[in-house]
Amino acid sequence: MLRYLGKRFLLILPTIFVPLILVFLLLRLSPGDPAGMMLGDQATAEQIAALRTQLGLDQPIWVQFLLWLKGIVTLDLGNSIFFREPVMQIIPRYAGVTIMLTLVALTLAVVIGITMGLLSAMNRNKPIDRGVVTTAVLGISLPEFWFALLLIFVFAVTLRWFPVAGYNPPSAGLVAFASTIFLPALALGVRQSALMTRMMRSSMLDVLNEPYITTARAQGLPESKVIGQYAMRTAAMPVVTVAGLSAGYMLGGAVAIEIIFALPGLGRMLVEAVGRRDYPLVEGGVLTISLVLAVLNLAIDLIYAILDPRIRYQ
Amino acid sequence: MSAHLTPLPADHLSPVPQAPTVLDVDNLSLSLRNADGLLPIVTDVSFSIRQGEAVALVGESGCGKSITASAIMGIAPENAVIGGTITLNGKVISSLSPRDRRRLCGRHMGFIFQEPMTALHPTLSIGRQMTDTLRHNLGLSHAEATNRAAELLDRVGIPRARDILKGYVHELSGGMRQRVMIALAISCGPSLIIADEPTTALDVTIQAQVLDLLEDMRREFNLAMLFITHDLEVVGDFCEKAVVMYAGDVVERGLSADVVNAPTHPYARGLIDAVPAHDDGRTRLTPILGTVPPVGQWPEGCRFAPRCTRADAQCQTRPALERHGQTDARCWHPLEGIQ
Numbered sequence: 001m002l003r004y005l006g007k008r009f010l011l012i013l014p015t016i017f018v019p020l021i022l023v024f025l026l027l028r029l030s031p032g033d034p035a036g037m038m039l040g041d042q043a044t045a046e047q048i049a050a051l052r053t054q055l056g057l058d059q060p061i062w063v064q065f066l067l068w069l070k071g072i073v074t075l076d077l078g079n080s081i082f083f084r085e086p087v088m089q090i091i092p093r094y095a096g097v098t099i100m101l102t103l104v105a106l107t108l109a110v111v112i113g114i115t116m117g118l119l120s121a122m123n124r125n126k127p128i129d130r131g132v133v134t135t136a137v138l139g140i141s142l143p144e145f146w147f148a149l150l151l152i153f154v155f156a157v158t159l160r161w162f163p164v165a166g167y168n169p170p171s172a173g174l175v176a177f178a179s180t181i182f183l184p185a186l187a188l189g190v191r192q193s194a195l196m197t198r199m200m201r202s203s204m205l206d207v208l209n210e211p212y213i214t215t216a217r218a219q220g221l222p223e224s225k226v227i228g229q230y231a232m233r234t235a236a237m238p239v240v241t242v243a244g245l246s247a248g249y250m251l252g253g254a255v256a257i258e259i260i261f262a263l264p265g266l267g268r269m270l271v272e273a274v275g276r277r278d279y280p281l282v283e284g285g286v287l288t289i290s291l292v293l294a295v296l297n298l299a300i301d302l303i304y305a306i307l308d309p310r311i312r313y314q
Numbered sequence: 315m316s317a318h319l320t321p322l323p324a325d326h327l328s329p330v331p332q333a334p335t336v337l338d339v340d341n342l343s344l345s346l347r348n349a350d351g352l353l354p355i356v357t358d359v360s361f362s363i364r365q366g367e368a369v370a371l372v373g374e375s376g377c378g379k380s381i382t383a384s385a386i387m388g389i390a391p392e393n394a395v396i397g398g399t400i401t402l403n404g405k406v407i408s409s410l411s412p413r414d415r416r417r418l419c420g421r422h423m424g425f426i427f428q429e430p431m432t433a434l435h436p437t438l439s440i441g442r443q444m445t446d447t448l449r450h451n452l453g454l455s456h457a458e459a460t461n462r463a464a465e466l467l468d469r470v471g472i473p474r475a476r477d478i479l480k481g482y483v484h485e486l487s488g489g490m491r492q493r494v495m496i497a498l499a500i501s502c503g504p505s506l507i508i509a510d511e512p513t514t515a516l517d518v519t520i521q522a523q524v525l526d527l528l529e530d531m532r533r534e535f536n537l538a539m540l541f542i543t544h545d546l547e548v549v550g551d552f553c554e555k556a557v558v559m560y561a562g563d564v565v566e567r568g569l570s571a572d573v574v575n576a577p578t579h580p581y582a583r584g585l586i587d588a589v590p591a592h593d594d595g596r597t598r599l600t601p602i603l604g605t606v607p608p609v610g611q612w613p614e615g616c617r618f619a620p621r622c623t624r625a626d627a628q629c630q631t632r633p634a635l636e637r638h639g640q641t642d643a644r645c646w647h648p649l650e651g652i653q
Contacts, residue, residue, distance in 0.1 A: 211433040217389050219447040219498065220420030233437055308437045309482045 078280035097265035105189035117200020139194025148187035336538035342398035373559035388415030424499030430491035441479030568641025
């Protein structure tokens with residue numbers, strides 16, 4: 001088990017570093033210069049050159065990258081060019097919102113997906129099944145930003161059940177937190193939940209045809225146990241796999257959702273930082289998102305190993 | 315345990331008339347409901363099994379053996395429409411609700427599948443699967459169920475039973491898996507075991523061991539056994555009675571010695587001629603020409619007629635299952651007295 005987790009851990013290192021290298025290069029290839037941005041239109045070439053030297057931007061790219069890697073090891077990601085304070089202090093203020101949003105969206109997607117998929121499979125070809133499948137197709141086709149606007153219009157503007165935008169951290173109380181996170185998480189999770197519904201349905205239908213389910217029935221186990229434990233245990237595995245992919249997708253999708261709902265999250269912070277050519281902050285943000293994704297995937301691998309003993313011994 | 319079948323005593327092949335009847339299947343039929351209506355799969359199957367007796371259900375693939383077994387267990391597909399009467403230990407069970415039928419599974423009837431690799435749960439431990447069954451059916455505590463599971467594994471010849479309980483099906487060999495399956499089937503003390511080709515998926519050397527074990531279990535617990543197979547050698551060695559099925563019908567029924575040595579239905583004869591024998595000097599096997607007609611395309615009269623060398627105009631009407639010589643056969647032109 002430990003060896004398995006160790007292996008998975010080694011495999012996530014590229015997941016973290018490949019995007020970092022790409023972002024590092026792309027930032028420096030894109031037009032626009034942080035020094036020029038900071039000093040404004042009136043700055044002279046000498047002033048800009050001086051600032052570039054101060055920020056280390058006149059070094060060759062590989063030196064900059066090595067210096068930055070050294071920063072990761074020493075937990076010093078540099079100072080934000082715009083905020084003029086350490087990136088390590090800025091990131092935590094935004095990361096919590098994004099992590100919460102992703103976790104709640106992922107939980108919603110998994111719960112909705114498994115419930116609906118199960119309901120659908122148990123009522124195969126009946127009206128309820130057709131209803132769920134149709135809704136799922138619709139759900140997969142909805143773009144998040146459009147669904148987000150629809151949710152705001154119906155539940156926040158018209159019905160006034162939720163605030164239109166803004167964010168309360170969990171420390172503000174569960175109800176206050178839930179009221180601001182529910183609509184964004186739903187908007188972010190709906191496509192993935194539709195995907196998981198379809199996954200769960202087909203996987204459940206497959207598993208119900210497996211001989212070991214017939215064995216469980218032939219042993220006299222009640223149907224609730226046959227479905228709830230024997231079939232669910234294997235049928236849920238593809239959904240767990242998809243959850244790993246969904247997590248990555250959601251971290252990306254969070255950018256649009258955070259902007260629409262005015263959530264002070266990493267996604268919004270990144271968009272603004274890119275606009276300001278705030279290299280250290282963009283790099284720090286990408287590093288954080290990569291790390292969150294890696295940790296989530298490691299957790300999913302762990303769940304997978306608990307669910308399927310065959311994986312542990314490979 | 316020897317690699318060969320234990321030779322049976324001479325009197326073993328005679329039926330046991332004094333023993334009570336465990337299973338009686340009378341006029342069982344099964345159709346599947348689909349978009350076009352009802353598709354008949356099995357028609358008019360009747361036989362009975364006494365305590366301690368093994369009855370073979372023989373036939374080619376697709377003739378309705380396995381679905382007959384699932385109808386008896388009460389685990390037939392949801393769209394199955396089942397007719398006829400099934401009586402277990404003197405109680406009619408075919409009219410019970412699905413929930414009440416399920417209660418008989420495990421406790422009164424055990425099922426052994428062909429392929430234990432897929433018939434055991436891939437991600438639940440062997441112990442969990444056994445104790446779930448024991449706890450649910452017998453109301454044992456976790457500790458009691460674990461002890462009983464270990465005893466059962468020990469009894470079916472699995473060494474280090476306690477370790478195996480913690481293991482999973484993919485860690486076991488084919489023979490071991492089938493032993494676990496047998497332990498699971500007998501775990502709650504059923505009076506009837508239905509074994510659906512229990513040795514087909516195993517290596518030849520392991521087949522004999524598993525048959526030996528089944529024979530041991532049958533004697534020790536005085537089990538009635540329905541043994542689904544297409545291996546006629548097993549029929550003669552292991553079962554007292556044999557029921558031969560063709561295209562959803564019982565075509566021949568009798569003591570297995572008679573069915574194997576002096577079959578009266580041309581199909582049963584054909585099955586036997588298609589199997590290599592060690593001592594009869596034949597150099598070529600005689601196959602049955604043609605294939606089993608698919609479900610839904612059965613001929614009107616005798617379903618075997620299109621493949622039968624003895625068929626004539628009379629075979630356009632359906633024959634009844636009648637006594638010819640030593641066995642019952644569904645045939646207008648039985649092979650009486652032909653050895």
